[in-house]
Amino acid sequence: MAPATTIPLSRPSYDEHEIARIREALGGRTSGDGPFGQRVERRLEAQLGVRRVLLTTSCTHALELALMALGLVDGQEVIVPSFTFVSTANAVLRAGGRLVLADIEEETLGLDPVDVEARITDRTAALLPVHYAGIAAQMGPLLEIAQRRNLRVVEDAAQGIGASWRGLPLGALGDAGCLSFHDTKNLSCGEGGALALRDEATARRAEIIREKGTNRSAFLRGEVDKYTWVAEGSSYIMSDVLAAILDAQLDKQAEIASRRGGIAARYRDALSDWARTEGVRLCAEPKDRALNHHIFYLRVPEPAAQVRCLAALKRQGVGAAFHYVPLHSSPFGRALGLPQEGFSRTERVAATLVRLPIHGEMSDADVERVIHAVRASLA
Numbered sequence: 001m002a003p004a005t006t007i008p009l010s011r012p013s014y015d016e017h018e019i020a021r022i023r024e025a026l027g028g029r030t031s032g033d034g035p036f037g038q039r040v041e042r043r044l045e046a047q048l049g050v051r052r053v054l055l056t057t058s059c060t061h062a063l064e065l066a067l068m069a070l071g072l073v074d075g076q077e078v079i080v081p082s083f084t085f086v087s088t089a090n091a092v093l094r095a096g097g098r099l100v101l102a103d104i105e106e107e108t109l110g111l112d113p114v115d116v117e118a119r120i121t122d123r124t125a126a127l128l129p130v131h132y133a134g135i136a137a138q139m140g141p142l143l144e145i146a147q148r149r150n151l152r153v154v155e156d157a158a159q160g161i162g163a164s165w166r167g168l169p170l171g172a173l174g175d176a177g178c179l180s181f182h183d184t185k186n187l188s189c190g191e192g193g194a195l196a197l198r199d200e201a202t203a204r205r206a207e208i209i210r211e212k213g214t215n216r217s218a219f220l221r222g223e224v225d226k227y228t229w230v231a232e233g234s235s236y237i238m239s240d241v242l243a244a245i246l247d248a249q250l251d252k253q254a255e256i257a258s259r260r261g262g263i264a265a266r267y268r269d270a271l272s273d274w275a276r277t278e279g280v281r282l283c284a285e286p287k288d289r290a291l292n293h294h295i296f297y298l299r300v301p302e303p304a305a306q307v308r309c310l311a312a313l314k315r316q317g318v319g320a321a322f323h324y325v326p327l328h329s330s331p332f333g334r335a336l337g338l339p340q341e342g343f344s345r346t347e348r349v350a351a352t353l354v355r356l357p358i359h360g361e362m363s364d365a366d367v368e369r370v371i372h373a374v375r376a377s378l379a
């Protein structure tokens, strides 16, 4: 018999703190660049150690905005992993670039530097590594390639808040970093994102594009006496009501991180013998990286085991899930005529990865229920 409730894969941690901030925001100006928006931008700048953070309506929009502000020229190529969410690739197309997909590497499930190097042409302008599961991609070799080949680096750090590589926060490693505050993420405001920039000139271009092509941000800072149309732009700015939620979430960041870390540690402890016996690999913990435990995944030995494992967990009321359909073989990837060869690791990982529930709202009993169900899932 199926259990009464399903443990969801993710769930945001909201309570009276977010409600109080929303009330406060509703008493003031609720559009973008308001008091909460500005406060959260300063808090994120301090946390990431970057020159400017611009809050956006989503990470999808932060990615588009990054490529536009960095001046991607029509037809220039951007290298993106095939194992990622659609937004990483859409951003390249929306900004007028040409999408080039590359395979991932085994340790981090991020862009494979060897494959990246093989796909660089004289039209390549940027690399767009994804920090899958909040685990930094192989940034040493990727940054070295970018420097040697004079390429920009835009990090898709949608899953990366709170995680770091060699002590440096994800999102602060390249020319631009894009974060997500979607409700599945470690910190959330429903839908939201941020663009982190190390360079003031790029930030100035980005704030104009974000504000419908106007210099409204400079006007709000008192730098010009009226604002007007100064460039092509769109509307990518976060409402102050959502920024108020994010402000409350930042207050709880350490608490949320500690709960997620505790769950991951318990999974690792309770599942390692089982994993060894079944030929399952537990979520990577590569050296030089502090994890934010955004995702805890298993890699089962073969595709049939993924189907079996997910079905068994579903029967037990555990909201486990696979992850991305590789972009190269997706319907739109095929329609774009993207190459179909050379993605063996992406295909293998997509067919064998299982994500377990992990979020700040799980009780200890929930965690034990997941462990019990996982141990029986491949029998």
Ligand SMILES: Cc1ncc(COP(=O)(O)O)c(C=O)c1O
Binding pocket: 058, 059, 060, 061, 084, 085, 087, 088, 130, 156, 158, 159, 179, 180, 181, 182, 191, 192, 193
């Ligand atoms: C790797 C990656 N990139 C981009 C996004 C898009 O983020 P958002 O929903 O904030 O637009 C996501 C969302 O899940 C993601 O996982």
